[in-house]
Amino acid sequence: MDHSLPDILIKQLNHFSPLGDTDIEALYDRMTSLDIAKGEYWLREGQVSSHIGFLISGVMRVYHLANDKEYTSYFNFGQRNPFVSSFTSFTKRIASQENIHAITDCSMIVISHADLEHLYETHPAIDRLGRKMAEYNYMLALERIYSLQHRSAAERYNELLSIYPQLVNMVPHHYIASYLGITPESLSRIRKEK
Amino acid sequence: MDHSLPDILIKQLNHFSPLGDTDIEALYDRMTSLDIAKGEYWLREGQVSSHIGFLISGVMRVYHLANDKEYTSYFNFGQRNPFVSSFTSFTKRIASQENIHAITDCSMIVISHADLEHLYETHPAIDRLGRKMAEYNYMLALERIYSLQHRSAAERYNELLSIYPQLVNMVPHHYIASYLGITPESLSRIRKEK
DNA sequence: CACCCGCATTGATGTATGATAAGATTTTCA
DNA sequence: TGAAAATCTTATCATACATCAATGCGGGTG
Numbered sequence: 348m349d350h351s352l353p354d355i356l357i358k359q360l361n362h363f364s365p366l367g368d369t370d371i372e373a374l375y376d377r378m379t380s381l382d383i384a385k386g387e388y389w390l391r392e393g394q395v396s397s398h399i400g401f402l403i404s405g406v407m408r409v410y411h412l413a414n415d416k417e418y419t420s421y422f423n424f425g426q427r428n429p430f431v432s433s434f435t436s437f438t439k440r441i442a443s444q445e446n447i448h449a450i451t452d453c454s455m456i457v458i459s460h461a462d463l464e465h466l467y468e469t470h471p472a473i474d475r476l477g478r479k480m481a482e483y484n485y486m487l488a489l490e491r492i493y494s495l496q497h498r499s500a501a502e503r504y505n506e507l508l509s510i511y512p513q514l515v516n517m518v519p520h521h522y523i524a525s526y527l528g529i530t531p532e533s534l535s536r537i538r539k540e541k
Numbered sequence: 542m543d544h545s546l547p548d549i550l551i552k553q554l555n556h557f558s559p560l561g562d563t564d565i566e567a568l569y570d571r572m573t574s575l576d577i578a579k580g581e582y583w584l585r586e587g588q589v590s591s592h593i594g595f596l597i598s599g600v601m602r603v604y605h606l607a608n609d610k611e612y613t614s615y616f617n618f619g620q621r622n623p624f625v626s627s628f629t630s631f632t633k634r635i636a637s638q639e640n641i642h643a644i645t646d647c648s649m650i651v652i653s654h655a656d657l658e659h660l661y662e663t664h665p666a667i668d669r670l671g672r673k674m675a676e677y678n679y680m681l682a683l684e685r686i687y688s689l690q691h692r693s694a695a696e697r698y699n700e701l702l703s704i705y706p707q708l709v710n711m712v713p714h715h716y717i718a719s720y721l722g723i724t725p726e727s728l729s730r731i732r733k734e735k
Numbered sequence: 736c737a738c739c740c741g742c743a744t745t746g747a748t749g750t751a752t753g754a755t756a757a758g759a760t761t762t763t764c765a
Numbered sequence: 766t767g768a769a770a771a772t773c774t775t776a777t778c779a780t781a782c783a784t785c786a787a788t789g790c791g792g793g794t795g
Contacts, residue, residue: 418691478669484679486629488683497722530753532774532775535775536751536752695781725742728743
């Protein structure tokens with residue numbers, strides 16, 4: 348892509364692990380920008396996830412379909428959770444069980460699996476960056492496990508509110524409910540309490 | 542330590558990411574073996590986790606204490622889940638909220654944070670290995686999130702049975718219940734159904 | 736051997752959340 | 766703009782799981 352990777356991407360990646368000029372140059376060469384309009388899909392169940400994305404703006408949602416219900420794996424939104432992927436599909440090169448779509452108009456910077464592997468092979472600093480990102484995502488996942496394991500639905504909702512105050516105004520509530528592991532009706536009751 | 546890292550460790554690490562002879566040599570120099578007797582603690586809440594461990598044999602348990610209750614974060618047991626740590630404490634160098642203790646006599650190979658960082662700096666193959674391990678742990682965490690989010694207690698118990706058939710005979714049931722996010726009474730009822 | 740004491744079980748009851756159905760509200764778009 | 770669709774709420778009832786209390790079991794220790 349042209350020499351215009353958004354500052355926010357460089358800044359965030361540098362925050363995970365410092366990159367040299369040649370590393371950033373290599374990223375320039377392999378990453379491309381991708382805009383997705385509200386409602387559009389980036390990945391459908393059954394496909395092998397070919398790219399991983401870094402979300403610049405908007406809200407994306409990863410969900411799984413079973414028994415006629417949607418199970419929201421997670422949202423990508425803001426700087427806390429910018430890595431968009433069906434991670435297991437992307438990493439293991441297997442069919443995804445998940446769908447990924449844009450809840451609002453979205454802007455991403457993406458890279459293909461082959462290109463990322465190539466960068467890992469040729470740029471140790473990027474390999475390290477990959478490690479830092481995986482460690483970060485793992486720690487986020489541990490927090491979520493703890494929350495699901497030990498907190499009530501109302502507590503989980505309040506946690507979500509405190510972490511992403513704006514999210515609740517941007518996405519349909521039944522998606523939020525599904526993310527929390529409850530029904531839309533239960534979420535409605537929880538919200539009424541307050 | 543002496544030149545006798547267990548084959549199982551080398552084999553498992555190689556399975557994550559291939560290591561050269563010099564990498565393995567470097568691991569030899571920095572890793573030490575550590576045995577912990579049944580009931581002993583490896584880490585107490587409030588301490589900063591100084592080492593990460595690879596479990597060779599036995600069962601370890603990571604748990605958190607709150608409101609007079611024990612919340613079991615996870616078990617380390619067998620080859621599926623060999624990395625023992627309070628990961629956030631170890632990675633961020635902050636006080637751990639978790640305790641780690643041996644449920645049975647345990648044997649581990651451990652490495653200090655400083656030594657691991659040094660290996661990451663000097664051996665790109667080990668940095669890559671770290672990435673693969675983090676990615677692996679992340680994928681395991683995603684599975685657990687899905688299970689907690691969308692499955693009933695009985696389903697989660699059966700999952701656990703199918704993944705670690707022997708575990709239920711080796712650890713007190715109230716630990717298992719806590720891991721599943723339910724009370725010992727509920728677990729007892731689930732088991733009676735079968 | 737007998738006594739604990741931690742653990743597992745069982746029963747009775749309470750509560751949070753799910754299921755179903757109906758209505759109200761908002762959004763979409765022809 | 767107006768009708769249809771999607772979403773949100775509310776109500777009722779059902780169920781899974783928690784809580785509380787009591788009993789039983791089993792292994793360690795005097």
